[in-house]
Amino acid sequence: MSNPVQHQAQSSLSPLELGIRACQSIMETYSPEMLPPAGRWHYHQGVFLVGMSQLWKLSREQKYLKYIKGYVDHLVDASGNLLLERGELDSVQAGLLLMELDSVFPETRYRAAADKLLRLLSTLNRTTEGGYWHKDRYAYQMWLDGLYMGGVFTMKYAEQYKVPPLFDDVLFQERLMRSHTKDETTGLYYHAWDESRTMPWADPVSGQSPEIWGRALGWYALSLVEFLDLLPEDHSGREDLAPVLRDLCAALVRYQDPVTGLWHQVLDKGNEPDNWLETSCSSLFIYTLAKGVRLGYLDPSMLSHARQGYNGLVHSVYYNELGHLVMPRICIGTGVGDYRHYVERQQCENDLHGVGALVMACVELSRSQG
Secondary structure, three states: OOOOOOEEOOOOOOHHHHHHHHHHHHHOOOOHHHOOOOOOOOHHHHHHHHHHHHHHHHHOOHHHHHHHHHHHHHHEOOOOOEOOOOOEHHHOOOHHHHHHHHOOOOOHHHHHHHHHHHHHHHHOOEOOOOOEOOEOOOOOEEEOOHHHHHHHHHHHHHHHHOOOHHHHHHHHHHHHHHHHHEOOOOOOEOOEEEOOOOOOOOOOOOOEOOOOEHHHHHHHHHHHHHHHHHOOOOOOHHHHHHHHHHHHHHHHHHOOOOOOOOEEOEOOOOOOOOOOEEHHHHHHHHHHHHHHHHOOOOOOOHHHHHHHHHHHHHOOOEEOOOOOEEOOOEEOOOOOOOHHHHHOOOEEOOOHHHHHHHHHHHHHHHHHOO
16 A cells, blocks of 8 residues: 655645545545445445535535435335444434435435434333434443434424424434533543443443543534524423533533644543544534534534634645545544544545535534634
């Protein structure tokens, strides 16, 4: 593998320009059918393509919509059948793409497939309180990132297809997640909770995992602003969620690296010499701060923290020998564990977890700047 020519991206690059270049680098590397992991209905592709969908809405460039449709149509047949892993929340997230396409194209497959994903949620195993297990093989475990994987799809379905009870179902899951993962000392949230207290990482009393992993908390934070955006104007859930978002964002900026504006892989242990600044979680926090300000739930001063984070991202990305934008220092997917588990996870470049989050952050900052 040749060494990349590390041309640092210009510090003057606007968020919209950066988002466009990030999308272009992936589009020129993979056809929609070959997005990794190829041939799977998966949240990796879903995260990236949701970012692309937001870019399409802002730019109205039809090539983005065509690319999204190419991925979905490769995996969803005319009857709305799709192949996926059925025992996990991760399989649901890409359903957001179905509803975007259903709002544009007169093809019944998209609504039919979305209906199947909603029914899939009703079959998933749950804790004794009714919280979704993250996956069948993780019995009695709720993971923070699972709220995004299943919750935003469900709330978008409720909003688009007028199914009000689903709003309350999602808010119930959020309250459970918050009650079991919040660390009252830092105001942040642990990665996971084990109701059975049988996992090696689970605290024998609380069931909480021991560390605060950046990207999981990023998905939780993003979920809060998405829920506030999707809830009906008169829904009481807004009053419940707004202070949760404000408190979390106040905690997040306390742990923002003052030099780079980014956030660490293990969020609250930035002083540890082997901890490292992680770009995907940083992108998710930037998105949350910028959108929270735009929606009127956060103080406008929070936008300066989002911009500081963006500057850190601009100074992190570079161009390779093909002229493609490269996003480095993205944590590959991970399970739950101790501090060593997280800081020793592989760092990768242009992983779709990260590029999708980067595009979302760029689009939201562009909207915030008018």
